[in-house]
Amino acid sequence: MTLRRGRRALWILIPAAAALFLVSLVVGRYGVRPIEALRALLGADGSEVLRALILRVRLPRTIAAACVGANLAVSGAVLQGLFRNPLVDGKVLGVSSGAAFGAALALSFAGGAAAVQGLSFLFAIAAVALVAWIGWRFGAAPLVLVVAGIAVSALFDALIGLIKYVADPLSRLPAITYWLLGGLSASRWETLIPVIGVTVVGLTFFLLFSWRLNLLTLSEAEAASLGLHVRPLRIVVIGAATVLIAVAVSISGMIGWIGLVVPHVARAWVGADHERLIPASAVLGAATLIGLDTIARTVLPSEIPLGILTGLIGIPAFLLLFLRLVRSRGAER
Amino acid sequence: MRLAATDVSYAYVRGEEVLRGVSLSLVDGEVAFVLGANGSGKTTLLQCLSGVRQPTSGVVSVDGRPLAELTPRERARWIGVVPQLHEPAFAFTVAEAVLMGRAPHLGLFARPGPGDRAIVDRALEAVGILGMKHRAYTEISGGEQQLVLIARGLAQGARCLLMDEPAAHLDPRHQHGILGVVKELATGGHSFVVTSHQPDNAFLYADSVLLLVAGTAHSYGRPAEAITETSLRAAYGMEFEIVQGQSGARAVVPHIPPASPG
Numbered sequence: 043m044t045l046r047r048g049r050r051a052l053w054i055l056i057p058a059a060a061a062l063f064l065v066s067l068v069v070g071r072y073g074v075r076p077i078e079a080l081r082a083l084l085g086a087d088g089s090e091v092l093r094a095l096i097l098r099v100r101l102p103r104t105i106a107a108a109c110v111g112a113n114l115a116v117s118g119a120v121l122q123g124l125f126r127n128p129l130v131d132g133k134v135l136g137v138s139s140g141a142a143f144g145a146a147l148a149l150s151f152a153g154g155a156a157a158v159q160g161l162s163f164l165f166a167i168a169a170v171a172l173v174a175w176i177g178w179r180f181g182a183a184p185l186v187l188v189v190a191g192i193a194v195s196a197l198f199d200a201l202i203g204l205i206k207y208v209a210d211p212l213s214r215l216p217a218i219t220y221w222l223l224g225g226l227s228a229s230r231w232e233t234l235i236p237v238i239g240v241t242v243v244g245l246t247f248f249l250l251f252s253w254r255l256n257l258l259t260l261s262e263a264e265a266a267s268l269g270l271h272v273r274p275l276r277i278v279v280i281g282a283a284t285v286l287i288a289v290a291v292s293i294s295g296m297i298g299w300i301g302l303v304v305p306h307v308a309r310a311w312v313g314a315d316h317e318r319l320i321p322a323s324a325v326l327g328a329a330t331l332i333g334l335d336t337i338a339r340t341v342l343p344s345e346i347p348l349g350i351l352t353g354l355i356g357i358p359a360f361l362l363l364f365l366r367l368v369r370s371r372g373a374e375r
Numbered sequence: 376m377r378l379a380a381t382d383v384s385y386a387y388v389r390g391e392e393v394l395r396g397v398s399l400s401l402v403d404g405e406v407a408f409v410l411g412a413n414g415s416g417k418t419t420l421l422q423c424l425s426g427v428r429q430p431t432s433g434v435v436s437v438d439g440r441p442l443a444e445l446t447p448r449e450r451a452r453w454i455g456v457v458p459q460l461h462e463p464a465f466a467f468t469v470a471e472a473v474l475m476g477r478a479p480h481l482g483l484f485a486r487p488g489p490g491d492r493a494i495v496d497r498a499l500e501a502v503g504i505l506g507m508k509h510r511a512y513t514e515i516s517g518g519e520q521q522l523v524l525i526a527r528g529l530a531q532g533a534r535c536l537l538m539d540e541p542a543a544h545l546d547p548r549h550q551h552g553i554l555g556v557v558k559e560l561a562t563g564g565h566s567f568v569v570t571s572h573q574p575d576n577a578f579l580y581a582d583s584v585l586l587l588v589a590g591t592a593h594s595y596g597r598p599a600e601a602i603t604e605t606s607l608r609a610a611y612g613m614e615f616e617i618v619q620g621q622s623g624a625r626a627v628v629p630h631i632p633p634a635s636p637g
Contacts, residue, residue, distance in 0.1 A: 126464035250484040257478055259465055264458050266427050268531065269451030269479035314465035317486065 051312045051322055059108075059329035066104045066336040067096055071343075098231070106229040106293055107335040108328040109241040111300055113290040115327025116248055117283035118301030119308065119319055123259045124279055125184045128309075131301035132287040135191040135280065138298075139198035140169025141291040142222055146205045149217045158221065159233055159292045166288030169194050174277055183262070187280075224295035224349025226335055237289050244286040248320050255279070255316035296349045297331075299356025304330055306363045376438050376453060376534045377402045378424065378566065383433035385419050393419050394590045396433070401568065401583065403534060406561050408577035409570045410602070411587030412611055417570040420587070421537045424568060426450045451479035455528030457538040460520055466511040469504065469523050470495055476530035491530075498529035501563075502556050518549030522556065535566045542573055554580045574602050578625040586610055599625070 068079035072095055082092040118131040125134070132138055144165030148158040176190040177183075202222075209215045248255070257265050258275060265272045287301070304327045305319070311326075312318040331348075334355065338346045379400040386392045394416045401407045409417050422428040424435055426442040435442045437453050445453075455476070463472075476498070477491045499505040502522040507515060512523060521541055528536040538557070542550040550573075557567050558580055571577060577584050577598050584601035586594045588609050594601040607615040607627065614630035 123465065128464065253481075253486045254478075254483065256467065256471065257475055259463075259467075260475070261458070261461070263422070263427050264456065266447065267425050267451065267454075267456035267458075268475065269446075269448035271447065309465070313471075314467045315471050 051318070052325065055322060055325040055329065059325050059332070062329050062332045062336075063104055063108065066107070066332050067100050069336060069340055070095075070100060071340060102231050102234045103226050103229040103335070103339075104332055105238065106226050106234055107331045109234075109237055110226070110290040110294045110297065111304075111327040111329070111331025112245060112324040113241055113286040113327070114297065114301040115304035115308070115323040115330070116245060116320060117286045119305035119316070119323040120248060120255060120279060120283045121301075122305055123255055123316060123319075124276060124283075125188065126259055126261075127184070127188075128306065129302070130188075131298075132283070132291075133191075133195065133298070133301075134188050135284060136169035136173050136194035136198065137166045137284055137287045138291060138296060139195040139202070141166035141288055142296060143169075143198040143202050143205075145221050145292075145295070146202050146209075146218045149221060150205050150209045150214050152214065155228055155230070155233055163288045163292040165198070166291060167284060169198055170280065170284040170288075174280060178273070178277065220347070221295045222349075223347035224297040224352070225338070225345065225347050226294055227339070227345060229293065233293060237293055240285060240289045244282055244289075245324055247282055249324075251279070252316040252320040255320070256314075259314075294348065297352050298349065299352050299359075300327055300331060303356050303359050303363065307359075310363075376566075378435075378437055378454065378535045378568075380420070380424060380430075380435045381433055383420070383423055383430040383435060385416075385423055385428060386431050387419075392431070392590060394423070394430075397585070397587070397590070397592050398433075399424075399568075399583075399585050399592075399595065401535070401566050403564050403566050404561050405582045406557060406567045406569065406580055408581035408584045408598070409568060409587060410572070410574055410577060410584060410610065411570075415587040415610070416590040417587060418539055421456070421539055421568065421570060425454050425456045425537050427456075448479045452532050453534060455531045455533030455536045457521070457524045457528055457536055457541060459539045460517050460524075460544060463512055466513045468508070469499070469510050469512055469515065470508045472512045472523050473498055473526045473530050476527035476532075479531060494532075495526075495530050498526040501529055501560065502526045516549070518545050518552055521545070521549075521553050525553075525556065525560075529560070529565075534564070535568070536560075538567060538569045540570050540572065542571055542576060550576065551579075574607065574627045575625075577602060578627075602627070 067083060068076040074092060079092065079096060083096050114132065121132065122128050122130050141162040144161035145158045148161040173187060173190045173194050177187040180186040206215060206218055209218060257268060257270055258279065262272045305323050308319055308322040308326050312322045334351050335348055338348045338351045377400060381398050383394055383397045384392050385394040397420060399407060409420060411417050419428065423430045429443060442450060473495045474487055474491060477487050477494065481487060496505060499508055502525050504519060504522050507519065512520065525536065541553050545553065554576060557569065561567060581598050583596060584598045585592055586601050586606050593609050594606045604615055604617055616628045616630055617625055618628055619625050
């Protein structure tokens, strides 16, 4: 089978994502028809209230969904390549658990949105720093990093349990539980601006670096024989992926599966070359989360937590992909 | 170019040398075979020659310049490594896999351009698999994968290629297919260091043979000088007979004592 497919995938993906973005702005539970919302958005006519709703509530939320989806998908693709393991995402490095601990800590002291976002970002970085430190001491081999990541995740999970156990069950515990379920309903421009900045810088880095990521899928000795400084590169790439995940999780809470599933779909579509895989993952991740978040806030009278929705859709998707992978590998032997 | 190892020793653990005072030298157009039992230091020697490992003592040099003075990128433009076959994690195409050889010629954020792709085509042409360019590396045979890895070394621009057991896992026809390509490329000016468990192949394809016994060079020279019944006994701890076929090719026949009756 030839693998020339997918060169034009982005020409399909980008307009599709843009269309979803627009749809997401004009639909919602506020009782206006999409066409009116569209006219208000374009400034043709419509009430100030409607314009404000779209520009101050829906627009930041949709941009947040795009950033979170793109970040999770791109870092998932990068980490899967780096670990030479298609079943890896940000979870294995302890990012998610670290972020969740930070948020739970802030919420247990009744911290505001900025405190939650800041602490969850800091602890996500701290968790990975700990993993990277352990990994570096033992040669930065993928196996060591994965084991260190699992250990650090378990540590933070236990600490989250402790916080939930001692948190006030009436006022604080629900907030923590709700945050852990994941969602974008709290998206506001003030907290979103730094997220957009980090996302643009991080994605640009991976787009520029995309071809070199191919080389990092080789074994350490093989990559070194091609003239690469493997260990520092691995640490830089893990660091950048971590920042992208951390900044995403800090505004969205726990949203699983995007980082695992989207890169697989993208890879099946455009092939393994990161020059195409990275942009495809970014656009597909953004489109997926915009779509899911639009469903989360429109189909039921009350909002469905996004983490639950991605799980409900993500788990079957993951299973299907996994079984396909097993079958195609089996056919080769 | 001349690749030379002079008195190279290597120890993974201080005091436990797996290579002791090994020397080897080859120039363009030569094929050197390294023979030796499992654990005799063949792979470690290749890693010292490629610069991935620094010898604990002794020097590896390219045209008289010690490898340690070159940056990894400079090193990679002289010396290529053709690793043992392994299962790749992702289905890169043949062309994408060979393109990775351009890494030492491209800056950190640079992408390969049309010039690099033309070099890839020439490398695939040289090993005779240009037609497989768009196939998935995971879907081609072991012999073809080996050719892809050689092509990657050529795309790298390396004059000297180090091959770790290219014949392992391959049937005789594919083994000789690969080694025939090696010989042909050597005629064109490349040089090769090949580790192997098959003295027969060394007789057929090598210009020089280094026979390692427990990390030391037991013998080194032209194949007929280095591979003798005595040196084979020292290397593998069993008896062999060297025979000559009608074509003049030499071969090694193991001497298996007949099972005692009863």
